[in-house]
Amino acid sequence: MATYKLLLLPGDGIGIEVMAEVKRLIAWMNQNGLGTFETEEGLVGGAAYDTEGVAISDATMALAQAADAVIFGAVGGPKWASVPYEARPEAGLLRLRKDLGLYANLRPAICYPALAEASSLKREVVDGLDIMIVRELTGGVYFGEPKTIVDLGNGQKRAIDTQVYDTFEIERIGRVAFELARKRRNKVASMEKRNVMKSGVLWNEVMTALHAREFPDVALEHVLADAGGMQLVRWPKQFDVIVTDNLFGDMLSDVAAMLTGSLGMLPSASLGDVDPSTGTRKSMYEPVHGSAPDIQGKGIANPIAMLASFAMALRYSFGLGREADMVEQAIAATLDKGLRTADITSAGCKVVGTQEMGEAVIAEV
Amino acid sequence: MATYKLLLLPGDGIGIEVMAEVKRLIAWMNQNGLGTFETEEGLVGGAAYDTEGVAISDATMALAQAADAVIFGAVGGPKWASVPYEARPEAGLLRLRKDLGLYANLRPAICYPALAEASSLKREVVDGLDIMIVRELTGGVYFGEPKTIVDLGNGQKRAIDTQVYDTFEIERIGRVAFELARKRRNKVASMEKRNVMKSGVLWNEVMTALHAREFPDVALEHVLADAGGMQLVRWPKQFDVIVTDNLFGDMLSDVAAMLTGSLGMLPSASLGDVDPSTGTRKSMYEPVHGSAPDIQGKGIANPIAMLASFAMALRYSFGLGREADMVEQAIAATLDKGLRTADITSAGCKVVGTQEMGEAVIAEV
Numbered sequence: 001m002a003t004y005k006l007l008l009l010p011g012d013g014i015g016i017e018v019m020a021e022v023k024r025l026i027a028w029m030n031q032n033g034l035g036t037f038e039t040e041e042g043l044v045g046g047a048a049y050d051t052e053g054v055a056i057s058d059a060t061m062a063l064a065q066a067a068d069a070v071i072f073g074a075v076g077g078p079k080w081a082s083v084p085y086e087a088r089p090e091a092g093l094l095r096l097r098k099d100l101g102l103y104a105n106l107r108p109a110i111c112y113p114a115l116a117e118a119s120s121l122k123r124e125v126v127d128g129l130d131i132m133i134v135r136e137l138t139g140g141v142y143f144g145e146p147k148t149i150v151d152l153g154n155g156q157k158r159a160i161d162t163q164v165y166d167t168f169e170i171e172r173i174g175r176v177a178f179e180l181a182r183k184r185r186n187k188v189a190s191m192e193k194r195n196v197m198k199s200g201v202l203w204n205e206v207m208t209a210l211h212a213r214e215f216p217d218v219a220l221e222h223v224l225a226d227a228g229g230m231q232l233v234r235w236p237k238q239f240d241v242i243v244t245d246n247l248f249g250d251m252l253s254d255v256a257a258m259l260t261g262s263l264g265m266l267p268s269a270s271l272g273d274v275d276p277s278t279g280t281r282k283s284m285y286e287p288v289h290g291s292a293p294d295i296q297g298k299g300i301a302n303p304i305a306m307l308a309s310f311a312m313a314l315r316y317s318f319g320l321g322r323e324a325d326m327v328e329q330a331i332a333a334t335l336d337k338g339l340r341t342a343d344i345t346s347a348g349c350k351v352v353g354t355q356e357m358g359e360a361v362i363a364e365v
Numbered sequence: 366m367a368t369y370k371l372l373l374l375p376g377d378g379i380g381i382e383v384m385a386e387v388k389r390l391i392a393w394m395n396q397n398g399l400g401t402f403e404t405e406e407g408l409v410g411g412a413a414y415d416t417e418g419v420a421i422s423d424a425t426m427a428l429a430q431a432a433d434a435v436i437f438g439a440v441g442g443p444k445w446a447s448v449p450y451e452a453r454p455e456a457g458l459l460r461l462r463k464d465l466g467l468y469a470n471l472r473p474a475i476c477y478p479a480l481a482e483a484s485s486l487k488r489e490v491v492d493g494l495d496i497m498i499v500r501e502l503t504g505g506v507y508f509g510e511p512k513t514i515v516d517l518g519n520g521q522k523r524a525i526d527t528q529v530y531d532t533f534e535i536e537r538i539g540r541v542a543f544e545l546a547r548k549r550r551n552k553v554a555s556m557e558k559r560n561v562m563k564s565g566v567l568w569n570e571v572m573t574a575l576h577a578r579e580f581p582d583v584a585l586e587h588v589l590a591d592a593g594g595m596q597l598v599r600w601p602k603q604f605d606v607i608v609t610d611n612l613f614g615d616m617l618s619d620v621a622a623m624l625t626g627s628l629g630m631l632p633s634a635s636l637g638d639v640d641p642s643t644g645t646r647k648s649m650y651e652p653v654h655g656s657a658p659d660i661q662g663k664g665i666a667n668p669i670a671m672l673a674s675f676a677m678a679l680r681y682s683f684g685l686g687r688e689a690d691m692v693e694q695a696i697a698a699t700l701d702k703g704l705r706t707a708d709i710t711s712a713g714c715k716v717v718g719t720q721e722m723g724e725a726v727i728a729e730v
């Protein structure tokens with residue numbers, strides 16, 4: 001059995017608490033011959049700043065480069081509200097994405113039937129929802145230059161951010177989306193603002209050409225990003241795969257996540273290109289939720305998004321699809337038994353803490 | 366009684382149909398001594414392109430500059446999907462906003478109790494909702510330069526859009542938001558992505574300083590724009606006034622509009638600075654909905670957003686607050702009587718067309 005090297009980056013806030021449950025799962029899998037995982041651990045975000053003065057150190061980046069997959073918790077919190085911009089907790093996350101070339105961010109928005117009641121939307125609108133948002137993650141306004149604030153004198157400053165997309169960046173994320181759609185319901189909605197942005201015009205043009213050339217069997221529709229946000233709220237089940245840029249992906253995937261009522265449940269995967277010589281790819285897995293400073297340290301955080309992120313790692317990085325299924329089914333079974341963390345509780349359910357939930361899931365695996 | 370000059374720009378699709386009801390209302394007000402309005406009419410969007418070869422002509426722009434207010438319908442449609450970028454229908458709208466200096470876009474998101482059932486959200490989440498989104502409308506990525514696509518050779522292109530904000534642009538939109546909040550529930554939520562964008566950093570800094578200097582009596586909170594989108598879906602009633610930039614405002618106001626279940630009901634106002642010598646300001650009023658090419662020409666479009674936009678004109682441009690109230694109350698009364706256009710119909714209501722709805726509202730005034 002192959003040995004896989006994991007770098008665990010718990011980060012800040014509840015990131016630390018939910019990562020503890022992944023460690024428990026890894027240890028259990030190692031013991032029971034379901035895999036051979038070697039783990040190392042590093043600091044990122046506020047935790048790295050406090051100890052190392054940066055949001056992620058070069059040494060930790062080297063570990064990330066050498067790992068077969070990075071498992072990431074969450075970063076940030078009010079404690080670091082006024083650290084220098086370059087050292088803010090999010091800078092660690094952005095550097096990991098950029099330096100590892102993780103351009104494809106997969107964010108499933110799934111509504112677990114057991115939790116449909118927890119959504120602010122009507123049950124019939126979200127029950128059974130299963131969307132995959134494919135967000136471009138290493139380009140656009142997140143990384144484009146110039147990105148600066150200049151002093152104009154007279155008490156005036158000017159802030160500039162730059163949205164940049166090249167053809168190849170749009171093509172490779174489009175390919176990820178079309179390929180995923182083929183394994184799902186064969187539909188892609190590409191979202192941009194071509195009526196206002198030149199990057200939207202190019203995005204639209206490249207997706208259209210790619211579709212015609214390589215994926216004519218997949219249904220493609222173009223949706224303006226603002227209308228897409230509306231449609232997500234109105235009738236989200238019309239979508240299968242949504243592909244969009246970094247900033248629209250940030251906005252739209254958060255809206256989609258909230259629709260499900262299962263924010264504490266949603267995993268994500270960030271993938272780089274497959275290296276043709278090894279067949280492997282750089283990858284990072286993280287929950288969609290943040291560091292939740294308001295509940296940190298209380299032992300009540302929901303570890304399911306983190307555990308489900310690890311399941312995605314099993315599937316996408318190690319080809320352990322069967323093991324991934326086992327973890328995902330264990331999560332569903334635990335919910336079916338009526339166990340809930342505080343964020344997803346409802347009448348007749350048993351409220352448990354982070355550790356109890358983690359142990360219950362492992363007991364089901 | 367003062368005479369007011371209105372420029373009517375119906376535009377495309379249902380814009381033409383709903384504008385007909387505003388004309389009916391204006392004629393009725395003129396006849397009954399509720400105002401003296403002189404109207405002129407012009408082309409914008411696809412209609413202008415078909416006749417004049419541009420999305421708005423210089424002659425029409427001159428009329429807009431000379432008018433006391435512009436009443437705008439909607440633009441766009443598949444017919445113009447492949448006109449040159451500079452002549453696309455939206456370019457007419459963008460030129461009006463920019464050249465008239467309409468930097469403050471007010472988008473109320475109100476859930477009419479009679480329509481709460483039409484929302485995809487649970488009744489208790491949206492019933493009684495009353496948010497005001499204040500969107501910056503003449504800056505940001507909509508207008509920043511460079512905005513271009515360059516050919517890099519080798520089949521590669523590069524698209525660039527530029528997000529630019531100066532201190533004064535953020536200050537003046539902030540002032541609009543804080544002043545509105547004082548007449549409402551005294552709360553402002555400022556939304557940006559300071560964790561990723563330099564314009565977010567400056568936005569945050571300027572709002573914080575403006576608040577401390579001029580509006581310490583108003584409650585201010587800073588919300589990351591992605592989290593703001595989530596919170597709008599989770600529990601929108603937590604917000605009073607939301608102030609945000611052009612692109613985030615586009616996304617967030619569409620999500621907010623859809624929450625209400627009343628998209629065909631929502632008006633908007635776009636305002637410039639008050640001219641200290643005349644006490645007047647440039648202004649444009651338009652429904653939040655678009656040109657809806659799928660239902661155009663059928664006589665079924667909902668004219669309420671357009672009529673409510675005209676009510677906003679009465680209030681914000683002509684100081685006719687009492688007359689604005691009359692129109693708004695007539696809309697509510699018409700709904701209470703059970704009249705509905707097709708988009709908002711529900712059991713036990715009478716479905717009427719555009720003209721019938723317009724006439725019914727006027728009968729109530």
Ligand SMILES: CC(C)[C@H](C(=O)O)[C@@H](O)C(=O)O
Pocket residue numbers: 090093250560561591
């Ligand atoms: C933390 C932040 C930098 C990040 C982003 O904006 O990408 C987050 O919102 C996300 O969606 O992963």
Ligand SMILES: CC(C)[C@H](C(=O)O)[C@@H](O)C(=O)O
Pocket residue numbers: 195196226455458615
């Ligand atoms: C039509 C389009 C250019 C416009 C915008 O993006 O501002 C519209 O979506 C709006 O919100 O008024």
